[in-house]
Amino acid sequence: MEQSTVRIISECYVTPQHVSDQSKQPYYLTTWDLVMLSMQYIQKGLLYTKPENSCEENLIKNVLDRLKQSLSISLVHFYPLSGRLVTKIEENPKSHFVFVDCNNSPGAKFIHAAVDLSVSDIVSPTYVPLVVQSFFDHDRAINYDSHTRPLLSIQVTELVDGVFIGCSMNHVLGDGATFWHFFNTLSEIFQAQGDTKMKISRPPVLEKWFPEGHGPLLNLPFTNQDEFITRFEAPELLERMFHFSAKSIAKLKERANTESNTTKISSFQSLSAFVWRSITKARHFPNETVTGCRLGTNNRSRLEPALPPDYFGNSVQTVRAVTTAGELLDHNLGWAAWKLHQAVVNHTDKQVRGFVNGWLDSPFTYQIAQLFDPQSVMFGSSPRFNMYENEFGLGKGLMLRSGYAHKVDGKVSSYPGREGGGSVDLEICLSPSSMKALESDEEFMSVVSADVF
Structure with missing residues (x-):
């Protein structure tokens, strides 16, 4: 083929x-x-x-x-x-x-x-x-x-x-x-x-x-x-779609909030923390290896006054939780999810304007090789985007896929599941050895659901 x-x-x-x-x-x-x-x-x-x-x-x-x-x-x-x-x-x-x-x-x-x-x-x-x-x-x-x-x-x-x-x-x-x-x-x-x-x-x-x-x-x-311009060639990767039902995600959310003794951790923060821990385990890092999890974050609603939801252009940054591989795996899901929750809620108008003012003082451009490091996980896209209601005389789309762009070891793109209802599809890119280890992780695969077409 x-x-x-x-x-x-x-x-x-x-x-x-x-x-x-x-x-x-x-x-x-x-x-x-x-x-x-x-x-x-x-x-x-x-x-x-x-x-x-x-x-x-x-x-x-x-x-x-x-x-x-x-x-x-x-x-x-x-x-x-x-x-x-x-x-x-x-x-x-x-x-x-x-x-x-x-x-x-x-x-x-x-x-x-x-x-x-x-x-x-x-x-x-x-x-x-x-x-x-x-x-x-x-x-x-x-x-x-x-x-x-x-x-x-x-x-x-x-x-x-x-x-x-x-x-x-x-x-x-x-x-x-x-x-x-x-x-x-x-x-x-x-x-x-x-x-x-x-x-x-x-x-x-x-x-x-x-x-x-x-x-x-x-x-x-x-x-x-x-x-300020560089070009990037992706390493050898395996790319796989993993489907998570609304029920599976709800269980992760309940577990994360219970373990953190809170009700504030969101469904996506719980899922992201679960995937971050699972990928880190699959990579077999030494305990002292520093690992991070980045989440793409929309700035429109965080500015004061807020930008309109339909503002055309870029208004996005990443927030990051950082720890060591040993700490991440020694602690439970709730601990990791709480770190992500804190990173999200602390991204306010002050942080958004701080980034902009810092750029104005010293302009730069993102470089893919520097933005994505192989010890971390980066979540892009969003299950909140309206993807499956796009029809062009051919009925409802069967599945969503992406191109070559920004495919690196540890990149995760999140999409709504085709059946909706809070389900999520994750497009995960990993080195072949890490992907095989992830697929052999019984805890991870027990949360993954069968695709729904």
Whole structure:
């Protein structure tokens, strides 16, 4: 199966259905955006089965035509995604200004592809097949590459009995909340097509947040991209999806709160602590090895005053709990979950502004090799995002998968379970030896549930 290759059938660019005066102006980037320049694109997508008894040729043509039209309408509302990055460099003083230009861009990219594989070939293997990475554009690209690459690409890949719709969005333009806001809007417009008077339910808030006295053009004190841009190649990894039912997670939450003599630990903090301990045990670290657990955290509600929930762009940081491998495994689940709980509740307006002010004093960009260390666990994405309600004339998605981007040893991406109700799917990436050890952990596997399709 790994020999199967994805064939590109056609490519084109899609522009906004109409151009607003606002989109003719430069679109400036904030501290939270600029730190992402050396990171990779967000790559997420859904696999759908082809409806039975449908005329395949008409089905695919209808999906492609309607999706392109829906993309064109969506880009009216999310116009920065149709642009390209532009850099203005000055030598004295050293400065590097990066912003978005929507005037001199061909638009977002739309790709029609095919592969000689079945839905079962993607769903059935224990580990996510590498071919899934080919269901996305911008493989291995970093965000800075969008000076010459589209900021957004949609790839529709036909399988023998299914369709995969993958979206790749430049992480400088937005975080997970913005990615799924756009994807939700794309689906909403697709499902309402024909209604020319339709108003989308959640217009993006495009006005950028800058701390008082700063912006809209922020300076990177560099003259050469080599000073702040690096590229990352993932080590050998196994990637596997683990499903946790709402019932299993509820038991973990009850256990964590009981062991900590509290009621404040959340379901996700309990699950994250359980996975952190399980992965640390599987890695067989010496007791003195320092290990951490990072959780991606939305800053929108933490700022005072808060940003709107539909703020377009990046407004995310990570919070971290740190201990040694020995301490983590000597203590119970409740102890680890409480450390994560404290890290979350202590992330307030003061911490958010402290990060921003620190960046303004000494600008930098995240580097993947430094942000993810092989002794720790990093949780990204969120089961709170609306993923499975995105429909494109093919019924409900069967499963969610991601591309190559940000796959490192210890990366965990969290998604809602297909059946909903508080269930969670975790996409876990580990070295082969650690993955095998995790799968042999009876306590861990006893909490994992069978997939629900």
